Amino acid sequence: xxxxxxxxxxxxxxxxxxxxxxxxxxxxQATTMFWYRQFPxxxxxxxxxxxxxxxxxxxxxxxxxxxxxxxxxxxxxTLTVTSAHPEDSSFYICSAGAGGTEAFFxxxxxxxxx
Amino acid sequence: xxxxxxxISMDSYEGQEVNITCSHNNIATNDYITWYQQFxxxxxxxxxxxxxxxxxxxxxxxxxxxxxxxxxxSLPRVSLSDTAVYYCLVVGESGYSTxxxxxxxxxxxxx
Numbered sequence: 001x002x003x004x005x006x007x008x009x010x011x012x013x014x015x016x017x018x019x020x021x022x023x024x025x026x027x028x029q030a031t032t033m034f035w036y037r038q039f040p041x042x043x044x045x046x047x048x049x050x051x052x053x054x055x056x057x058x059x060x061x062x063x064x065x066x067x068x069x070x071x072x073x074x075x076x077x078t079l080t081v082t083s084a085h086p087e088d089s090s091f092y093i094c095s096a097g098a099g100g101t102e103a104f105f106x107x108x109x110x111x112x113x114x
Numbered sequence: 115x116x117x118x119x120x121x122i123s124m125d126s127y128e129g130q131e132v133n134i135t136c137s138h139n140n141i142a143t144n145d146y147i148t149w150y151q152q153f154x155x156x157x158x159x160x161x162x163x164x165x166x167x168x169x170x171x172x173x174x175x176x177x178x179x180x181x182x183x184x185x186x187x188s189l190p191r192v193s194l195s196d197t198a199v200y201y202c203l204v205v206g207e208s209g210y211s212t213x214x215x216x217x218x219x220x221x222x223x224x225x
Contacts, residue, residue: 043201
């Protein structure tokens with residue numbers, strides 16, 4: 001199947017700093033990518049839809065100025081958590097489709113804000 | 115988007131067959147049923163997808179009755195490494211689009 005890669009796998013940052021997470025489709029082009037957040041023992045919650053060449057679409061309750069999404073190419077979307085706080089600590093996962101009805105997920109990024 | 119309901123947790127032993135049932139009463143005509151597996155601290159992994167009747171691959175089987183209001187994921191002869199959370203999702207024909215994840219089923223396989 002298609003491969004979606006996230007980087008980094010884990011990151012620790014200080015409160016108030018910004019962190020960038022990359023999501024790459026390695027062997028296919030993705031005009032749309034999706035960003036999810038998952039807290040411990042909970043399900044995945046969709047944060048936003050990343051559209052290549054246009055603005056991202058955010059789900060209700062997700063602050064677009066805090067979670068900046070850039071989808072500058074057909075193989076790369078980035079999520080930047082700005083001015084991170086401990087409550088932003090979570091597992092962030094991206095996904096993309098390769099044209100069919102199957103979604104391919106990255107391995108996730110564990111963010112810990114101290 | 116069709117809502118799905120599945121058991122919160124299930125227990126099994128190695129070598130047994132595990133069947134996880136998911137209900138999706140409001141599934142639309144063009145929707146597919148898709149199952150994902152997630153291990154701790156990893157992204158979900160596609161297991162199987164079907165529209166009706168039965169689908170089988172090297173990992174699992176998916177049984178879908180004629181009314182399509184439910185589906186059953188069957189894992190033959192589970193092993194310890196099958197311990198994971200299993201999500202049942204309903205996906206529109208136009209593509210996976212935005213996936214709505216329910217709580218999933220935590221399967222614990224014991225020796």
